[in-house]
Amino acid sequence: MIKIFRNIRKQFIKDGKTSSYLKYAIGEIALVVIGILLALQINNWNEQSKKNDLREKYLLSLIEDLKQDTTLVKSQYSFYKNDTIKLQSQIRRIKKYKNSIDTVKKIARYEFDTNIQLITTFSNKTYQTLINTGNIDLVDPWLVEELSKxxxxxxLVIDIYSLSMRSYSQILGIYNQRYPFYDDALAGDVLDVIWEQADDKHFLANYNEIVSSKQTTANNIIQMLPPMYSQTARLLKRIEASYPDLFIKKNSK
Structure with missing residues (x-):
């Protein structure tokens, strides 16, 4: 193509058709400019298409993260609610049999569940990736603001979990040293002796402390989880409502 244009130019010059040559030259320049503009436009379309595809992937990934978090929060809330109910039932029985130290010891040794569940992180990998890669600009401003909140x-929830867990673990560690509820190194008669020889007043004070600590931990977490779930679920619904075409495409695959 370039060779053809060159031959045409030579022919115009050879024939002395200067005006025709100038018109041709202008036309050729115009064609080159148009070609460059088309190439740039196509390149822009390609880049925008890549950004749109990447944006969709991020949005779908965000949706999966939020769904996982709602499931996690519901599970945690259910665990602590049920655990609190059991703990309160034990406390009522202890109050009922307060004159029977043996009954209290049996509840403490065989029924009191020392375990608590701990959340150390949420499913926020997509948001962190958007921040770390600088691709956060691909997301609409309102969504960036909501994700930041x-x-x-x-x-905040993880900090409260950690503080509650740290306090409870310290009290639990001391309690377990004095009144072992489980230890592979001890069994049967050895544990029986430890519990039978425990000073009643000392035991009651320590047991009251560990029960109170666990109850406080559970109450703190229970208060945090509903607003956590509400904000997560609300954002999930807003994303689904804001990008309906995304779900049509997803479901059609």
């Missing part, structure tokens, strides 16, 4: 709430 949710991230702050998640950090």
């Amino acid at each position: 949710l991230d702050q709430l998640q950090k």
Whole structure:
């Protein structure tokens, strides 16, 4: 193609058709400019298409993260609610049989569940990836703001979890040293002796402390989880409502 244009130019010059040559030259320049503009436009379309595809992937990944978090929060709430109910039932029985130290010891040794569940992180990998890669600009401003608010709430929840767990673990460690509820190194008669020889007043004080600590931990967590769930679920619904075409495409695959 370039060779053809060159031959045409030579022919115009050879024939002395200067005006025709100038018109041709202008036309050729115009064609080159148009070609460059088309190439740039096509390149822009390709880049925008890549950004749109990447944006969709991020949005779908965010949706999966939020779904996982709602499931996690519901599970945690159910665990602590049920655990609190059991703990309160034990406390009522202890109050009923307060004159029978043996009954209290049996409840403490065989029924009191020392375990608590701990959340150390939420499913926020997509949001963190958007931040770390600088691709956060691909997301609409309102969604960036909502994700930032949710991230702050998640950090607060984890901090409260950690503080509650640390306090409870310290009390539990001391309690277990004095009144072992489970230890592979001890069994049967050895554990029986430890519990039988325990000073009643000392035991009651320590047991009251560990029960109170666990109840406080559970109550703190139970209060945090409903607003955590509400904010997560609300954001999930808003994303689904804001990008309906995304779900049509997803379901059609």
